Amino acid sequence: MKSNIQKVPPLLAGLALTVMLFAGVVSAQTPSPSPSPQKATETPTTSANTGEDAGDYTVTGTIEMGYRGLRVGGDVNKYRSDLNYKAGPRLFDSTFLMQAKDGKSSVFDNLLVTSTGWGADPNGQVRLSAENAKWYRFDASYRRLKYFRFLNNFANPNWIFSPATFSVTPNPITGEHGYNTLTKLGDFDLTILPKNEKIKINVGFSPERYGGPAFTNYHFGGNEFNFLSQQKSRANDFRVGADGKLGPIDFSVLQGFRLFRDDSFISLGPTRGINLNPAVASFTSYNRQEPARGEVDYTRLSAHTTLAKKLDITARLVHSDATSSFIYDETFAGSNINPRITGWPPTPPAATPNTVNLGQFDISGRTKRPNTLFDLGATLMATDKFRLSNTFRVETFEITGTGLFSDFFSITRGTRTDTFSSGNLDVTKITKYRKYQDTIEGDYQFSSRYSVHFGYRYGNRHIEEFFNGFNFGSNGSFSPPPARTTEESVEDNHTHAFLGGFKARPANNLTIYFDAEHGTADNVFTRIGNYNYTNIRAKTRYTPSRKLSFNAALITKNNANPSEIAGSSLQNFGVDFKSRIFSSTLDWTPNSRMALTGGYTYNWVNSDSVIDFSYLSTTNSALRGNALYFMRNHFVFLESTTQLHPRVSLFAAYRINKDNGQGDRLQNPTGSPATLISSYPMSYQSPEARLAFRIHRRLDWNVGYQYYNYSESSLISVRPQNYHAHLPYTSLRVYFGRRE
């Protein structure tokens, strides 16, 4: 039954597609009545120069199908994490457009179906749009995303960490957070009376299915365990609403209901930890279930009006009520597990070696999160050239999570067996958030070629966090009983930002855009956010002729967050983040048989954060140092298409990303000053070529080859995850309604 339910989205998509296509074909095959003399004199209004005649419709479309080969050398897991293209039959892409000849028809005026990435590709999508302007519009999309991530340099202490203290051979195969999951998403939206000015009715449905194996890590009992979990969740989002006009007010109402459930679980037999030393913890069985259920009810109201053609006002209110509840049940048996219960098991004998006959955690809880968002925007069109706008926002949410914890342990040491249990340990965690923000801005149009804009934004945020109850991270305490704690913190911050810019078109073929924003703040919530910053963006487009165009952009960001946290002035305790991006592209089409495009982008990032950290220390003391991150990425691409012969065209391309990262800098975690340095020096290149042979007006034969080469520095990992991949392919592209 469940598997049938999971098939609902593709079934719906398929059904909708079939109905539409069938209806279209039936309609297309219906003989057209003989035109009346009056109509015969009218100018035909068939679509453009393309399209296959199909009764009342013209049909235009293409579909490309073929086969791809694959040979990968090097790290296959990294290849699959990046690309995951497989060998086999493949639907490259397809498009299918039916348009009513006179612009309207009884079933649909337009039907468009597009798809890409099916077969041996990891990410497939199909979209459908059908419209009869008078009665309905139906938009549907369905996506299938295969997510594969197995990386040695991410969450894999098993490989990176020196094995000197471990009895385990380093495992280079996978990190602890490996995923091989599948996500299926759909959106189905029907609008009734889509062009009606007075009212349109909207109904929609978005299902989501997620599942597959994934690894997770569990730091527990004195060891680390790499668990294989089964991910399984689903959600259904239903919505209904209306858009329309009531007197001078344009309104929009939407009510949605989202239901979700998570039934991921772990069920394992004997499981060794990363440390295989028999004196440390291991499981003989482990089971975890954490069924969660939830729903989100949301309402969106918006209204818009223009008063006296001078004042444009938009208001929007969004409110959502999210709730979730869960039951967490974990049972295990094993040996030498440290129960981490203060004062237990009673000594003598020593806590280990031991046999855990049963360990169990039962946790249940419920969370609520009401969230309200209100926006009000107004623009005064003071003159034909000058406009003044104000946008105000208030947002509030409160997350209230409650949980109830209990555990049970039965441990045998020698001939002695002890049991321990605790129960009804409760916790409440509350996060309250309130934000006000107001932006006032103006823009002035000097002429059709020159305009400026300027503005000021004020923000105020208030965040409260509150904790009351027992520490669920602890498994209790034998004596004295676990203690209840209460903590709370309050953060306030005020931000001020000034913004401005201009657009200039000094010549018909030259356009320049510039804008800048400078912001300050008196406090931060997370130092990684943007608080004290200056962002500048300049772009230009130069088109000396219809055959040649040139784009360039320079984007700089300076972010130096204030060095005060929670009202405590901390000297030199900021985050200094700077980035520079220079980008340029060139498009040249010298004639109809050749097109050449290329570009270069340089991305420069420097990040310097003052941090406290522990490094090879046996105490709780921390070092004060700097965390540095560098990016020096060069991206170059060159792509060309050439018609070698009236029936043969060649597409060739080369793209490379090369990041020099931190260069020759080396970190010194114990130095003075102490530094942690990270970067990702690597190169990633992908040349490709494709020959297309025009066999017939309706048919092309393509043969192509793609190559990927990934190479990373040994700074990333002691065993670089380099790979190269050869992907030859051949395909046939069929056309409907192709031009001669």
Added chain:
Amino acid sequence: MRLTKAIKTLFVCGSVLGLVMWFASTRSSQAVGARQDPKAVAVAPVAPDKTGYIGSDACKDCHEDLSRNYAHTSHAKLTELGSWKNRVTGCESCHGPGKAHAAEGDPAKIISFKNKSSKEISETCLGCHAGKEEHNNFRRGEHWRNDIGCTDCHSPHQSVDGKNLASSNVFVSKANAEKPGFSTLKMLKVSEPQLCLSCHTEIKHQFNLPFHHKVLEGALRCSDCHNPHGGFELKQTRLATGADAACIKCHADKQGPFVFEHAPVKTEGCVACHTPHGSSNPRLLKYSAVNQLCLTCHSQDHGVGAVEPVGPTHNQNAQYANCTACHVKIHGSRSSPVFFR
């Protein structure tokens, strides 16, 4: 809870029913007397002889190509719709009365947009489109602010020539130039993402990095996450499921709510830690080393939130350099205050 839900459902259904009934009554009244709304450009009453309007058919004689393409646009279909009856639709709804122009062939006798600024052109479009939920914040959006107008992306006549040509932003082969697409229905000049990247050139390299959202591959469109017509959100992102960030639409497992939420996920947003378009760092993280990313906030304990990790168990040697090796549920956990499970 069930009662509240039932009331809400009843309210929504009742509202919808009421609106339908109100609409039906409006249509009935229209049958009695033609309604005239003197406001928007496209709502002037049709009185061809007296007002100088001549109708779109007259335009075909000289502007054949434009008319042919225009016939398939949504604009052209309004003439047939009941709610647009007795209004000026077609060419003259934007270009104004055409009788004098048609009679004399004088370009000065018709509204032309050739020398108008982007904002002036957009104002014409907004005369009808401003009220739509998707568009009603356009005058306060990033594109407006930087003087990018409707016709910078849309072709109101839907000219198909030159569509999807090869360019530096997304290479589209000659074969692709001959296929229709989303652009056809939305009257875009070229398809996404080629259209967007023609200005946002700096984003292309991010979509070519090892880890990226599959936009160039066609699995996603820019407009799936961003509303190009403006909006109240930063970067004109869309909202998912009420007031959640756009990312939650697909990454629903991060939605929560959780008993123990990692507060910045909700207060700062996903981009506090991730670079959404693409990155060479796994998980699209801002930094390549997870510990440095975390320590940027988790230094100097300040309350319930960003606790400073101390002690031998948090040694920043290689084993513990990835904080998320142990803190696996970093976006939020139902059962562990330190995101262990």
